Amino acid sequence: MSTKSIYQDRRIRKSKAALKESLIAIMKQKDFKEISITDIVQTADLNRGTFYKHYQYKEELLEEAIDDVIKDLIDSYREPYQEVEVLIVSKLSSSTIKIFDHVEKYSNFYSLLVKSNVLFELQKRICDELKKLVLQDITNQPLQHNINANLIASYQANAIWGMISEWIQSEFIYSAAYMAEQLLAILHLNSAKNTYRET
């Protein structure tokens, strides 16, 4: 049994890679909605049947192209926060803060997605992943006040993504450090506001 058997057929790898590369290349010129399957297979120099052998629609191809980026996002989140430049409020914050570094790293790709109006596929993917990660953190430290784990996880995940999408649409005029600062400031603000109203 060779080690190659667990991987895909080399022909499949090559075809898929060519298709992804072509899609991203065309996305730099055309809006995603305007790109046809014929466009993709022509620049990839492949038969149209080859596309349909592996994918149903171009969105599915894009999804696979995003996979690598998502993997890095997860790594960023899991990576322990070493440099203590700013005051850390909680472990949740320290993890999510790292994500801004990841987005900055892939800012070109993210911008491309925004420009092509395919932000929403990405949005779902990212929020789903963030939610899973938050859920894992939550299960370690049991919840007070009868908080619903799924709800707070979605709350946190989408809140973070809200800041990220705002950042992307601003064409990255802020630094990752500034984004991290802002997240901390917002969490502090919630704290201050609540204690003010409660006393």
Add this chain to the structure above:
Amino acid sequence: MSTKSIYQDRRIRKSKAALKESLIAIMKQKDFKEISITDIVQTADLNRGTFYKHYQYKEELLEEAIDDVIKDLIDSYREPYQEVEVLIVSKLSSSTIKIFDHVEKYSNFYSLLVKSNVLFELQKRICDELKKLVLQDITNQPLQHNINANLIASYQANAIWGMISEWIQSEFIYSAAYMAEQLLAILHLNSAKNTYRET
């Protein structure tokens, strides 16, 4: 000058209404991606050219169908929170809480959107609107701690939407009141966690 002149041509109104109605009807049976323009105009009993006269793609038609729902969402947010069933943490909370009532009111429509995998168009629209509303609230009460208004607005808007989408995907197993309770509990939790870590 008649009062009708400011409104659309009656023919346009009728055509658009028929197209929207047909789209929603078909969406109850087919996945959004599988619905063709020909499908829509056939059930609407209109010429295909009529569709292209007003819209470019079916997504644009759907967007218009969502408009009415969005209008109600904005009304829900703006409506002052009268019934004090639960402890109100802040004015922001009291406004956002009303949104859960709105979503429950349109739960059938929201479920339909989720089922048809067109949640993302909706998501963008809603988060955009929520952000605007939050921004209006913020400008009234100036920010402390050098908080970036756009960032906190997106943070809040997407966080709320995160809970909403979680709610929808759970097929509305929770009541609107429970959702409101949970939002308050999450805000309280942030407060508690922060003060704990800071002292």
Add this chain to the structure above:
DNA sequence: AGTTCTATTGAACAGATGTGCAATAAGTTC
């Protein structure tokens, strides 16, 4: 090496797309 397996190809097909045009129907304005 030879054998088996399967990805890719090219061709063909019905259906959908997006656009254009002249004819007609329906709306608006006075």
Add this chain to the structure above:
DNA sequence: GAACTTATTGCACATCTGTTCAATAGAACT
């Protein structure tokens, strides 16, 4: 009501879509 304006229609067209098929080429396994 008459004149003007424009939405809708039916038809046609080239292109794209999604699928099927036999033929071929390439990869995997012994």
